[in-house]
Amino acid sequence: MSGIRASVLIMAPPQHGEIVKQLGDGWAIRWDSTHVDPETQAAVRRVAKARSDELRAILADSVREAGFELPTAA
Amino acid sequence: MSKRWERLGVEALFVDHFADAAQLLHEIGLRRRSQESYEPIDARAARVIDGLERTVFEIGRSDDEFCRRQVALSRWLRTTLHDVMRATLGGSDPPADERFALTLWMLGRTGTTITGWAHSDRAHQDQTTIEALPISSASEWVAVQAVCQGVLVERDRSSPVSRWRYVRGLPVIFDSPTRLPIGCMTISSTKPGSESVLTALDASRTAVLHDGLLGAVYDVLSPISTLFQTARDVRHSR
Numbered sequence: 204m205s206g207i208r209a210s211v212l213i214m215a216p217p218q219h220g221e222i223v224k225q226l227g228d229g230w231a232i233r234w235d236s237t238h239v240d241p242e243t244q245a246a247v248r249r250v251a252k253a254r255s256d257e258l259r260a261i262l263a264d265s266v267r268e269a270g271f272e273l274p275t276a277a
Numbered sequence: 278m279s280k281r282w283e284r285l286g287v288e289a290l291f292v293d294h295f296a297d298a299a300q301l302l303h304e305i306g307l308r309r310r311s312q313e314s315y316e317p318i319d320a321r322a323a324r325v326i327d328g329l330e331r332t333v334f335e336i337g338r339s340d341d342e343f344c345r346r347q348v349a350l351s352r353w354l355r356t357t358l359h360d361v362m363r364a365t366l367g368g369s370d371p372p373a374d375e376r377f378a379l380t381l382w383m384l385g386r387t388g389t390t391i392t393g394w395a396h397s398d399r400a401h402q403d404q405t406t407i408e409a410l411p412i413s414s415a416s417e418w419v420a421v422q423a424v425c426q427g428v429l430v431e432r433d434r435s436s437p438v439s440r441w442r443y444v445r446g447l448p449v450i451f452d453s454p455t456r457l458p459i460g461c462m463t464i465s466s467t468k469p470g471s472e473s474v475l476t477a478l479d480a481s482r483t484a485v486l487h488d489g490l491l492g493a494v495y496d497v498l499s500p501i502s503t504l505f506q507t508a509r510d511v512r513h514s515r
Contacts, residue, residue: 239481246364247489254357255496261349262497265332271504276496 252276294414296427296448296458303456321506322457323386328505329459329498330383334394336404347400354379354397358464361489365482372474376467378441379490381449382420383460385409391420391460419444420461427458429487433470441465443473447487449494451502459502462490 259273266273282289292298300318308315330336335346358379362371371377379397384390390409394401401407410418414425423430423446431445443466450458466473478486 239485243365243367243482244485246368247361247485248492250360250364251489251492251496254353254360254493257356258353258493258497261346261353262332262501265335265346266501266504269328269332271501271508273497273504274500 294412294425294427296425299427300456300458307455316509318457319388321455322384322388322459324509325451325457325502325505326384326386326459329501332501333498334383336394340403343404344400344402347395347402350381350395351397351400354381354395357490357493358397361486361493365478365486365489366474375472375474376440377475378463378465380420380463380465381460381494382424382463384412384424384458388412391424393420393463419446420463422446423448423461423463424458431470431476440467442468443470443475445475447491449491449498451495451499453499454503454506457502457506459498462494464490 256276259276263273279289292301304318335342358377380393381395382391382393389412391412392407392409410421412421412424416422419430419432427448429447433443434441445464447462448458449460449462450456464475466475470476
């Protein structure tokens with residue numbers, strides 16, 4: 204592999220800051236949610252957890268029929 | 278342009294969309310780490326999307342099963358949107374004069390189309406009438422633009438045939454066990470962006486709203502994606 208170098212050139216991204224952030228963070232979009240009061244953050248997390256539990260229940264049988272077992276929530 | 282680079286000893290590869298640059302870098306790293314066991318993204322994505330189509334949307338099942346799942350997903354999206362928004366607003370209900378919709382879009386198996394499979398404001402009743410949109414950077418659809426750009430996209434809409442005046446698209450990208458873009462979630466409002474509570478939220482509260490909505494989906498769909506990504510011997514349903 205010596206003597207070979209790969210570079211990625213991005214031309215005029217429409218949302219430059221976010222693209223760079225996306226690349227810099229290891230290809231995942233990360234949202235900075237550290238400035239909201241902890242109570243609101245915790246409330247949203249609780250709601251999201253409850254909603255994902257319900258979605259898990261909706262899909263469980265279909266996943267089982269496909270030959271898998273849906274892991275339980277962390 | 279490729280010829281000019283070639284003269285300098287550089288092989289230029291062009292990607293179709295901005296979002297592809299991040300995926301290309303990921304694939305190069307994955308290929309180096311995985312060595313001979315590397316599986317190209319088109320094969321991984323096709324298997325995962327096939328699995329999600331079957332287990333989440335009941336595609337390819339009977340009409341009754343498909344319709345029941347549509348109603349269940351529509352209710353789930355509607356309640357999720359309401360509850361997460363209410364929690365984000367500190368326990369207050371969203372404005373009564375503004376209506377919202379949440380839609381879950383998924384790429385087709387070849388990555389060339391995207392389909393809005395589940396909507397909070399309606400439920401599909403006939404699989405054969407659902408339109409798959411071509412993935413093109415010139416598309417007017419916010420969901421397509423979000424997938425092409427790989428980042429949040431928001432646009433005011435003005436169409437005499439649609440009540441939705443403002444749409445925000447959030448790409449849905451799984452991280453584990455490998456990076457895999459699978460679609461998009463859109464939040465729509467009956468008000469233009471300048472009047473919507475969606476744009477009135479400060480940046481950090483907006484981030485919490487997005488975290489809550491995406492998190493509720495990721496917590497379930499990402500493990501399903503992992504099941505299908507790691508099971509190479511799973512046969513496609515059609």
